[in-house]
Amino acid sequence: DVKVTQSSRYLVKRTGEKVFLECVQDMDHENMFWYRQDPGLGLRLIYFSYDVKMKEKGDIPEGYSVSREKKERFSLILESASTNQTSMYLCASSPTGVTEAFFGQGTRLTVV
Amino acid sequence: QKEVEQNSGPLSVPEGAIASLNCTYSDRGSQSFFWYRQYSGKSPELIMSIYSNGDKEDGRFTAQLNKASQYVSLLIRDSQPSDSATYLCAVNKEDDYKLSFGAGTTVTVRA
Numbered sequence: 464d465v466k467v468t469q470s471s472r473y474l475v476k477r478t479g480e481k482v483f484l485e486c487v488q489d490m491d492h493e494n495m496f497w498y499r500q501d502p503g504l505g506l507r508l509i510y511f512s513y514d515v516k517m518k519e520k521g522d523i524p525e526g527y528s529v530s531r532e533k534k535e536r537f538s539l540i541l542e543s544a545s546t547n548q549t550s551m552y553l554c555a556s557s558p559t560g561v562t563e564a565f566f567g568q569g570t571r572l573t574v575v
Numbered sequence: 576q577k578e579v580e581q582n583s584g585p586l587s588v589p590e591g592a593i594a595s596l597n598c599t600y601s602d603r604g605s606q607s608f609f610w611y612r613q614y615s616g617k618s619p620e621l622i623m624s625i626y627s628n629g630d631k632e633d634g635r636f637t638a639q640l641n642k643a644s645q646y647v648s649l650l651i652r653d654s655q656p657s658d659s660a661t662y663l664c665a666v667n668k669e670d671d672y673k674l675s676f677g678a679g680t681t682v683t684v685r686a
Contacts, residue, residue, distance in 0.1 A: 494672045505678035540585050563609050564674055566618040
């Protein structure tokens with residue numbers, strides 16, 4: 464089974480903190496993605512990566528950055544957390560080619 | 576216009592009935608189509624994928640694709656209370672690694 468693991472299930476952070484969300488996949492997938500999910504808005508793509516050290520902006524990259532130093536690990540960084548970044552964050556991975564994505568269990572982040 | 580639009584729910588169906596979920600997409604270059612199920616508080620899980628026009632059946636689930644009409648649907652036959660969840664339609668284009676998701680349709684199956 465494909466395993467995508469996010470480092471935390473729940474996080475509470477203060478406004479202005481630098482926040483790291485970690486994601487690891489064990490299936491040697493080339494592509495990795497970070498989404499956020501908000502009620503009524505569905506899943507929105509923040510950043511994605513199709514190879515080590517490669518990254519591309521998604522639909523809502525503002526306020527976020529990413530790092531992919533190893534193939535299996537994709538990190539999302541909130542440079543200075545704000546309350547409007549309170550959300551469910553979902554990491555996903557997929558192999559090369561047109562195919563489905565597999566999701567981690569999600570991290571519910573609350574910024575106070 | 577949103578890239579992927581789903582019929583707004585919630586959709587309530589009695590146990591044993593057919594639940595019908597619809598999805599339209601804007602990009603004619605879209606090649607791959609997926610349905611994900613998401614239980615409350617959980618992450619999405621893939622339940623169906625479809626790549627060519629027509630029907631694809633998997634157990635109680637049938638996906639239907641019509642590229643000319645830019646329309647994909649999901650039928651859930653003999654609906655069970657365990658089918659109560661939000662169903663997400665996802666689409667990607669050939670040679671595009673990204674999935675675009677609809678906002679989801681919440682289905683409630685009444686016992």
